[in-house]
Amino acid sequence: MSVFRGSNSSTAWPEGADPYPDGPTERLGPEPDRSSAPPSSPPQPRRGAVFxxxxxxxxxxxxxxxxxxxxxxxxxxxxxxARPLPAASGASPAVAGAYGEEILRIQAGCTGVTFLDLDEPRVNAAGPVSDLRYDSRCGDEAPQLTLAPGAVGGSDVGAADVDGPGCARAVRTSPLGGGLIVPVRTGLVMCVLTGTGTPPTAGVRLVRVKVDQVSADGTVSLRATAWPAG
The missing domain is CATH 1.20.5 (Single alpha-helices involved in coiled-coils or other helix-helix interfaces)
Structure with a gap:
């Protein structure tokens, strides 16, 4: 008989087993359902920055x-x-065939005759192309103006500030008759519609003629302003 006691196999620990296993000491509950939780509110905008x-x-x-x-x-x-200034009263517009405030001085002796071409204008022009005829007189008799062969028509107007359309209306509505004599006096205003002009390509003009001064020696100072009539 052996003197050594055999080991009790029922109390022997399994090889490699941990006598104190790790783990929860209590039962864990199920994870909460986050899908049912209310959504979090978005952050409020900064009103001051937006303003x-x-x-x-x-x-x-x-x-x-x-x-x-x-x-x-x-x-x-x-x-x-850049806009041009309006023409002064009595001045003609700066367009082709027009001129403004041209001074015409007629010096004629007793019973002298002077022809005026208003297309250029010119004093002592040739008779067939002239627009006005000036007849000087002797003594107290006033000199005379009549339409010359180069003029188509004319009118004795009273307004000193008559413009181009006014001259055209006066020539149309109150024209001078053929051979009618207009006594020359200071302040006289006539409108004359010229013919084809000199040269012939000059065109037709409406000319306002003002008598500025009449001297006893027969000298007359005129001012002529012209507008194209066509």
Whole structure:
């Protein structure tokens, strides 16, 4: 019989087993269902920053409008400076075939005859192309003006400031008859419709003739202003 006692196999620990296994000491519950949780509210915008941005945009729009208005005002000012000034009363417009306030001085002796071409204008013109005939007189008798062969028509008007359309209307509605004599006096205003002019390509003109001065020696000072009639 052996003196050594055999080991009790029922109390032997399994090889490699941990006598203190790790693990929860209590039962864990199921994870909460996050899908049923209420959604979190988004962060509130910063109202102050949005208001500042709006103010900046309004300021930019106002600045752009001010620049546009200034540019338009400058453009209008440039146009106003570039626009020609209106002609003074009695002056003719700066167009082809027109002239304004031409001084014509007639010096004729007693019973002298002087022809005027109003297309150029010219004193002492040739009779067939002239538009007015001036007859000087002696003593107290007033000199005379009549239409010359080169004129198509004429009128004795009273308004010193009559313009081109006014002259055309006067020649049309109150013309001078053929050979009618007009006594020359200071302040006399006549409208004359010329012929083809000198040279012939000059065209037809309406000419206003004012008598500025009549001297005792027969000298007469006239002012002529012309407009194209065609």
């Amino acid at each position: 500042a941005v709006l103010l900046a945009m309004l300021a930019l729009l106002a600045a752009a409008a001010a620049v546009l208005l200034a540019w338009r005002a400058l453009e209008r000012a440039d146009q106003a400076f």
